[in-house]
Amino acid sequence: MKNLVGEKKEKAVLVLDIGTSFVKLGLFDINANPIKDFQVKFEHWMTIKSDGTYIFNPKESAELIERGIDELLLRSSNFEIIAFSSDTMASTILGLDNNNEPLTEVYTYGDTRSYKELSDLKAAINQKKIYDETGCPMHTSYIPARILWLRRTNAEIFKNVRLWTDFSNYLLRRWMNNKNIPLSYSVASWTGIFDRKKLNWNESILKSIELEKNSLPELKSYDFNLVGLNSKYSKRWKNLVDTPFFLPVGDGVSSNLGVGCNSEKKIALSIGTTGALRVVTRKTDLKIPQGLWAYKIDPENSLLGGAFSEGGNVGLWLKKLMNMQINFEEIETDDLNRELEQLLLRSKPDSHGLTVLPFLAGERAVGWAENATGTLSGIRLSTTQTDIYQAFLESIAYRFGLVSRRLMTVLGEECTVIASGGAIKASKYWLQMISNVLGMKVSVSNVEQDTGKGTAILALVGLGVKKSLNDFEFEISDTYNPDEKSMIIYQNAMDRQEELYSKIFS
Missing domain, CATH: 3.30.420.40 (ATPase, nucleotide binding domain)
Structure with a gap:
């Protein structure tokens, strides 16, 4: 009873x-x-x-x-x-x-x-x-x-x-x-x-x-x-x-801690409506790479990384704009998304001739350009809806790549990336692409409500119920490893994106 x-x-x-x-x-x-x-x-x-x-x-x-x-x-x-x-x-x-x-x-x-x-x-x-x-x-x-x-x-x-x-x-x-x-x-x-x-x-x-x-x-x-x-x-x-x-x-702090990214060995990558790449560091003499930010968590720990105004919101906008999806809200379960995913999985990296700056909601990391807007370059009569969609996903991945390059100048050692967020977890194609662009192993978090979990962790450690941030379990559902050939293609495409950026925003 x-x-x-x-x-x-x-x-x-x-x-x-x-x-x-x-x-x-x-x-x-x-x-x-x-x-x-x-x-x-x-x-x-x-x-x-x-x-x-x-x-x-x-x-x-x-x-x-x-x-x-x-x-x-x-x-x-x-x-x-x-x-x-x-x-x-x-x-x-x-x-x-x-x-x-x-x-x-x-x-x-x-x-x-x-x-x-x-x-x-x-x-x-x-x-x-x-x-x-x-x-x-x-x-x-x-x-x-x-x-x-x-x-x-x-x-x-x-x-x-x-x-x-x-x-x-x-x-x-x-x-x-x-x-x-x-x-x-x-x-x-x-x-x-x-x-x-x-x-x-x-x-x-x-x-x-x-x-x-x-x-x-x-x-x-x-x-x-x-x-x-x-x-x-x-x-x-x-x-x-x-x-x-x-x-x-x-x-952002809670999101990192909620997927187990509480040290320099694990970088948290999240793509929901928007995106971010962040790592917890205890470096006391932290010099911030240009274009990133550093936020204190407590006197000993900082959160280093970059955030983006673009993420899943760009995919939603494209589907609505090109009439690829009638219902603007339901992105994870309809047949169109499964068909689109299959088309993308069969595509070749950067095979469309397009270069995109995905700043539909402005730019934050890494350039922080004031009043930045989106750019689509290289469009032809032969360009398809799938080409455009693929190019935008790649362009967002390149922004993560730019932050990753800067983070690695501080971390200087092999890291694992833990991915979370509804938009990225919904696409195996995007997850593999992110791994290829970063040149790192990407594991997919299976944590339910990662932000809430991180916030609960801080309270439990603060109360003394748990001794440290390491006294918790974090599930992984899948892992993606970079493909060397794709890595080279994406690095060249990322350089092309940076060239376009410098021409428009310098």
Whole structure:
């Protein structure tokens, strides 16, 4: 008979994963595995406009997340929730008043309206010095130019902002009794105003954008936690009253740790809607290869790599544009995808004569070109739909290749790549191509909810339930090894792509 008085409840971590497209909530066991039937997922609505707007409403999103927590807790009475752990898309920024109430929308990394301010800022600062100190290239994805843009376009509101912080930090300020909530080094690293060497806000960049240090949160490592909901949420979430809430981390960190990429021997490659190639390093004198970023995880560890605005979104766009797929959303199960995959598997590498720059959503790594757009070169009357589709997939793989070349100058030893993400895992053709382009063995992660798992891992290690990041299991479903002939073809094609890039963006 279950649920007898005094019966021990199963321990679980409640994980909140704040993504750009979706928000996920779930319970994870003490081995950081998702607990079946205790997972909630819902869409995260953004306001996106052609002028570069990419924002969302903080209160609406907070209320949506809170209803999700309500739903999960209603079904979780048989669990002892030993930690609340969060990860978040980065970077985001909003302004709060003296009562921690939002005065602005939440501006995301995808908002590009600060490009003019960025240009002015680049001319005014020592970019090389700031890049080395913050680990972030100068780009609209980061906070410095956005602060200048907000001051210019929202002067009155700007004057009334007491604190600039990120969305995940706002949530904790909304829920906790203690209103002075620090920001983790991880989330701060994504802002472009954090000094990765001093573990503090960077004084040079703050001076350049005329922002006071006291208008930003304090800083702590991710394992700092708080206990004590305020009166409103203590009544609403009774089984979280004594639960420690850990500081949120950037979702890239969680994604790496969730597939077992917690050292320099394993590089995490993810392609979902967008893409990234990242590695965890403990190098204390880390020199960042040009075009990459370095974000602190904690005082000892950094996340080094590059992220892309292109990934599975490009494939979806192509299928819709060329009427290859009527239903824009269902990409993994219809017959068309299976037929397309078979056509691609029979194709030869770079056999179409096309060169593509896949910047349909702008460029981040490795060139960080402002207002970059996509380019398709070499098209002929003989060019087919499959040729175009293949060329775009190859072009995305080459961007990963460019990041990989730079990573290897730091790592300097043989590594294994662990691939995850719905878009890449759906295509054996793309997986083999990635292995050929990188010239490395690529193993496919079989981990369910890798980002959530990584976030749970951080909480379990932070609590001392597990001793280290190595005390967890990570399944692999398949492995791909590079083909030497294809490697040579792709290297030449990658060089051709770089030539086209230099002609357009130099």
